[in-house]
Amino acid sequence: MSLLFKHLRIHQIFGANTNVGKTIISTALARVSLAKADRVIYLKPVSSGPPEDADDGHVLKYTNLGNRRVQAECLYRLRDPVSPHLAAIREDATYNAPTDDTFINAISMSIQRQAQEVGKQTHMYVETAGGVHSPGISGTTQLDLYRRLFLPAILVGDSKLGGISATISAYESLLLRGYDIDAVLLFKDSYYRNYEYLESYFKTRSIRTFAVDTPPEKHSNPTLKSSLTEEYYERITSQSSENDITAAVTHLDTCHQSRLATLDSLPRRTLDAIWWPFVQHKHLKSESDVSVIDSALSDFFSVFRRRTPTKTATSLLQSDFDGSASWWTQALGHGHPSLTLAAARASGRYGHVMFPEATHLPALELAEKLLQGPGRGWASRVFYSDDGSTGMEVALKMALRSVSKHTGISREDSKRLGVLGLKGSYHGDTIGAMDACEEGVYTCDWHNAKGYWFDPPTVGIKDGRVSITLPNGIDDTALDASSFRFESSAAIYDVEQRMGTELAQIYSKHITQTLQKLKAQGVTFGALVLEPLVMGAGGMIFVDPLFQRIMIDTIRSEDTSSSGWRGLPVIFDEVFVGLYRIGMESTGPLLGVLPDISVHAKILTGGNMPLAATLASDSIFQTFLGDSKADALLHGHSYTAHPIGCAVANETLKIIQELSTSEHWITAKENWSQASGSSRIWSLWDRNFVMELSRMGVVKEVMAMGTVLVIKLKGEEGYVSTSAQAFLSSLKVPELQDSSSISPSPSGVPFGVHFRTLGDVAYFMTSLNTSSDVIRSLEDRIWSALQKQAVQDE
């Protein structure tokens, strides 16, 4: 999204207010730049007011050096000298106002055009309109509009009475969007002396302030005015003290060089200091293996890529689609201003405050929302922790204690309680959560698999057909092929409808018999633990929902508890699948059964920071009441229910609520319900695209639900397979589907796709609000990548 070139140094000029001298200071900067650079560009994307007052005209007039001049450009001219959004409204009826996309793409293209002259050192100044939050043509404020370009900023401070406040607030608004502020410049008003205060204020914040002599009074005689102005520019650009325009330009050069040098140094420094999770460092030797993420916006990373030769017209920063939604966390896109403000507000109001026996509004509101959301109809309590893994450990502690207490078993016996689950489960990386899964490649030295895991029947689409694959061990000889084939995903997920089928009886028999066998062996259980519908980390396995339903029903039919839960406490690990990741708030309603405990994280904070919540029914909670403190749930992390995370989660859930009734989702649901008559199962991915994918030769199986698209590829199977990476590697390189089109990336440039694979399984995940443009574009990219592969294979 940001554009960065070695030979083209770009700064964007923001104002602390309107009328603080942005154009005068831009002119002075451009004039000094003329002496230092081969070319100087001044870009005023939008100008309102009469042409004779136009900023680009002013710049043109007062910047020249011998026969060299600044190139000044204005992209959109509006007549009325008011805020652009109002000026646009006041244009005549034929005026066709650009959208934010069109507007940013025009600037982006202008910058890329300028970048073509690779042999010339170029300085470019892009001026904004009004103050940092003045509305642009569409009404979006300057900061939220230009964030897609994310150019290094110069803040022109306000030297008038009140200007200290305006300058600091503008600075804070810039920081809230993550900007680099290379310099503050303002007029040296000797009465209010704002520059003195601000210089020291910004010095402690590592920002250089430059004070510039105030411009001459406006003179009515145009000739005199012009000569006074010329004399003024001459004066402020020719001195060279520590704090003037010449020093500022030198400083901006230094900032540019230092930005390039820092980005260039990151791969080596990272390879020297960082120990990554889930990465075999021996395989990463080259600096080019490191993705340097300079910033991120919506679904795109801005990634630094070294270019050779060093003088290149291609931006050193490239847009990469965040194809794994940053490990399944993103819900609303990176750098969402509302989440940032929610975080900032809670940080300013509380920081962290300790939670036991205390309360604060963000934690309480979130608990109430969760109880009314995924906990509706069954949960009475919310217990907070820091991530999905700790949330699951809490869930396990809740369930195990409930069973121990209810059955009155000894402390030694309770250590042997196992969990009942499915092969392929994954509940997080802490040792206790891992013990709830089978031993495998992920498990550590202390791993002690506690439980029994059924081999699950799975759901997939191949050759346009949705079908169920049974594992070995389930006797399906009584059934014909039609029992496994369905007209649509919606039909497979119509669990109630399928409860009366023969397959249901077979599942039931298989589960009951297995449990009886385990019982005979003396195996005891403390919980039924499921990732409902999809087992994520285990390989994006879509489990037949009917099988999970019957597991729960079977367990609950053994009514061994009088205290609410029946058979065993049922834990839903919804860390991955919950909160609309796969198109539904929670999975209970679809399965037709509700859990006793559920765990939520990832999307919970909209992809911003760690927080987890474990929900429990009242009967589970009651287990921990007693006269002794030792009976309580003695688990808690220091930052339990940290207000910042809770506030961000509240904002996230609020925005998701709005999305759930949005046109965007309604359209996507219609796309899926057309074939099946039901929107039970739907996806932001196009149904036809998914069906066509399933027909490709290189594809073994596909599935799509909600934001998730999963493609199982032919080749070696399992976690250590590299087939998915190999098949799709061409996605990593930025390219446009069609050379005449503009990419839907934030700055309209071609984008690469950053994606993670699980062995032979490739998956792509969007945010909940990823635009159709982006998804269609991704579908095209995926399609061609696989086509290319298919051709190679022939």
Added chain:
Amino acid sequence: MSLLFKHLRIHQIFGANTNVGKTIISTALARVSLAKADRVIYLKPVSSGPPEDADDGHVLKYTNLGNRRVQAECLYRLRDPVSPHLAAIREDATYNAPTDDTFINAISMSIQRQAQEVGKQTHMYVETAGGVHSPGISGTTQLDLYRRLFLPAILVGDSKLGGISATISAYESLLLRGYDIDAVLLFKDSYYRNYEYLESYFKTRSIRTFAVDTPPEKHSNPTLKSSLTEEYYERITSQSSENDITAAVTHLDTCHQSRLATLDSLPRRTLDAIWWPFVQHKHLKSESDVSVIDSALSDFFSVFRRRTPTKTATSLLQSDFDGSASWWTQALGHGHPSLTLAAARASGRYGHVMFPEATHLPALELAEKLLQGPGRGWASRVFYSDDGSTGMEVALKMALRSVSKHTGISREDSKRLGVLGLKGSYHGDTIGAMDACEEGVYTCDWHNAKGYWFDPPTVGIKDGRVSITLPNGIDDTALDASSFRFESSAAIYDVEQRMGTELAQIYSKHITQTLQKLKAQGVTFGALVLEPLVMGAGGMIFVDPLFQRIMIDTIRSEDTSSSGWRGLPVIFDEVFVGLYRIGMESTGPLLGVLPDISVHAKILTGGNMPLAATLASDSIFQTFLGDSKADALLHGHSYTAHPIGCAVANETLKIIQELSTSEHWITAKENWSQASGSSRIWSLWDRNFVMELSRMGVVKEVMAMGTVLVIKLKGEEGYVSTSAQAFLSSLKVPELQDSSSISPSPSGVPFGVHFRTLGDVAYFMTSLNTSSDVIRSLEDRIWSALQKQAVQDE
């Protein structure tokens, strides 16, 4: 810090800029309030400019209703019509400018005076000077100055050109300090129409906007001017449309009522929805058991307390000192603006971005800082996770794999590797971290204690003497009492000096013999795991550092590894003790030995949000290199190295760096080095106070290091004891030591102390920057509480 009364509704008026009409709007609000309330107060704490223009004079003149008028008050008058900080400088030499404390206390006292008339419904408006960030008299900006009062805010927007930007930026600056913004008011300028844009902007942010007719032009004829102005106020205050002043006052009333109702509802709602960590819910039945934290600043919570009778002159919000530093997390105080801005900036720039094979500046910089800080001289890698517990699980996985791989033991044998540690250890609440500790009250059903734990010799001060207590099992018959008594803490912690003592030999023999015995039993170990110097959760046990040193030396003398670590990998769990919590960056230099792995959290993010880092030596890292991905450390949480946490940590470490050379710390170090000649061991707590405490009858033992003060009280021992709570319960009630004094709480009101105990152990913990005033005041409070108890006991 905030003051809140049922009968006294207070709002603070902030300006989006100077000269936006704050006083006019305040006047209009006050005028309407006169018709609705029994009393109306207008407080302009500081006024600059000639008296004839004074805001309070203007308010007085234009607010009256029959024989009732607004009470207008100004606390500080300055002559020059410039920013107060400049005006104060320009006063004559006799001018004694108030400090921020004096200034805020004066306002606080004025508010409390007004609150005395409990029978009268009162509206109060407190006007600020200039824009939200205009400097006050001391130079602190309005927002950072008034944050201590944290009054509900009204933002007066800017109706001029550029005013949309100024208003939104000011709003964002208010949010960064956590403010409640009850309303935005601005003039209805019909040319720029800012109110239209802003009304819709703030509506989506749940804030009501009220547009007010623009005031008349200033007229040179004073009589005419006055009558025009009177006519203007008459007009804007008498209408009653949806968006005028009358509606605004009604809305402010509603906000006040709703604020009271919400706070009042929190205890019940919390008791109904929340499951607290480490709390026996059966013991909490009453709503008054719930601490309702409305906000927090520096070391103080602002806690809502219901009052009976309902009409009371005492604020419903009370200041409580956060005596456990919010579970040992606080380092720089709550709501620190620099941490908030760091968080906001990273959120705006990245949100979260996934970490494997990627890098971003906040994570890399933090890693480099940690390697140069606690990792200096030994660590080469940083692995991130979410909290101390997960950080310890990562550390254990690192150590266990190293030992397994080095010794080539079977997968089954590696499951049995134990940790060597100390009784009383506590490494976090996840099941794996718990398995590294003995079974006890905290452990869960699946707990499986893996290892051996030595009973440690401990350090304490009693009757002014620092001494060591040996546990049973260490044969000390060869030593006389002088071996256990020391002149100062510094002497006990001079580990090098003590290495040659007889006690050292006894320790060495004891440890060696025990290890031989264990070896003979076939016990195998995978790590030596220590909380160096202090075992926190286990009961604030100060372990004899010599014992820990000799444990490490003994283990390392068995040189069984050629790969860097010797004997066993040594893990330092510095989650609690590290980063200056006990006065030193890390404990290795004092112990004279460095670990192979260390874990850091809590202070790491300055008390803002969860983040943990596990540091490892190169030899540990090398263990995980291999040809297969399965050899890698396959552990990672979704939000690993989240940029927001890393950015906050970087800012925290930067500020701590500055603190470490501050006058505040130098003075405290001198206070401790006077007696011992060494500042090796020092504390923010006064040495004499600590010594005197140790002489009290009710006190069994005390210790102080860095920010931590630990008092072991007489009575029943252990975690379930309630003696510490009982002895110190009077601390909870706010009181002033001396009725003539002003408390050092943020708003100068008396404060209570919120503290946590570990059974018979009371501890008090400050931030790293808690002022001496606050600490002296706490010392007085603790002293009297224990004195009172001693008297009762007689």
